[in-house]
Amino acid sequence: MLYPHDFHRTAKCKHVTVAGSVGVHASREHGSAFYSGLMNCSNVWTCAVCAAKVQERRRLEVAQAVEWAAAEGLQCVMVTLTFPHYVWHKLAELLEQQSVALEKLREGSPWTKFKERNGYRGLIRSLELTLGGHGWHPHTHELWVVGSHVDAEVMKETVLRRWKSSCARAGLLDLGDAAQVAAFEAHAVDIKGWCTASDYLAKQDDSRNWGVDAEIAKASTKQGRAKGKHPFGLLKLYQEGDQKAGGQFLEYAAAIHGKRQLYWSPGLKDLVGVNDLTDKEVNEEEREAADLLGLLDLADWWLIRKSPRHKAKILNLAESNGG
Ligand SMILES: [Zn+2]
Known part of the structure; x- marks a missing residue:
């Protein structure tokens, strides 16, 4: 190991x-x-104690960005991007393919035009990870700052089209598999316009749950199991004698090492007035x-x-x- x-x-x-x-x-x-x-x-990925403290501070920064956007007459749109994942996938490979797909989503002149059309100012991206019945589930919740004229439903069509081709090019989606494509079109992109700080932070909490106590409580309910659990839940299982959970935690810690949990697009922190710490x-x-x-x-x-x-x-x- x-x-x-x-x-x-x-x-x-x-x-x-x-x-x-x-x-x-x-x-x-x-x-x-x-x-x-x-x-x-x-280490926000492997240490529940440090994660809680860092997370608390990062929440205030996100709230500040949403406040700034409102003061500027801009709109925050929450964009959740997922992709098909199966129990046999290796986490390290999924994370690599995910980062390729995220890059492809935002490249070339169509993206430049998209930004201009939507008065796009930047984004905050939160990388989330759960483990459930279908294996590792890395996904992102993004907060896009765009113009007040943007209709989130209309924007969703473009984003879904681009995310579909990005995932296919990154090897995360098989365009020849009609059932997989249908599921992708139904679930892979979720967009909510005029989102508030609490909308966004609640979405993060939903899939993250930094509090170990809350995580354990959640893991023991039916809903917790169905929705997948945060990797900190694996530590609890390992403590109870589950060797496999211990191995999964190590796989997670190795694969996630060096990944940024919360990413702000260049220049956005300056606009909002948040120190880059x-x-x-x-x-x-x-x-x-x-x-x-x-x-x-x-x-x-x-x-x-x-x-x-x-x-x-x-x-x-x-x-x-x-x-
Ligand atoms: Zn620590």
């Missing part, structure tokens, strides 16, 4: 020290406590004023970190006494 080094970063996250001591802090406003001086892996920068940014309650020396920390219960207990104490 291939095991890239970066996975190990997640295994070390909030565990391995990067300073000479570990600080215990409590936020002044919310009273919530946290440690400093520990490594942050900042990496996931690591966002993760390490302290957003609220906090008091340092105490420092643990490394020997103490090594004892504490042996037990997740002790790690949590100290933060609970800090929250009740320090906030």
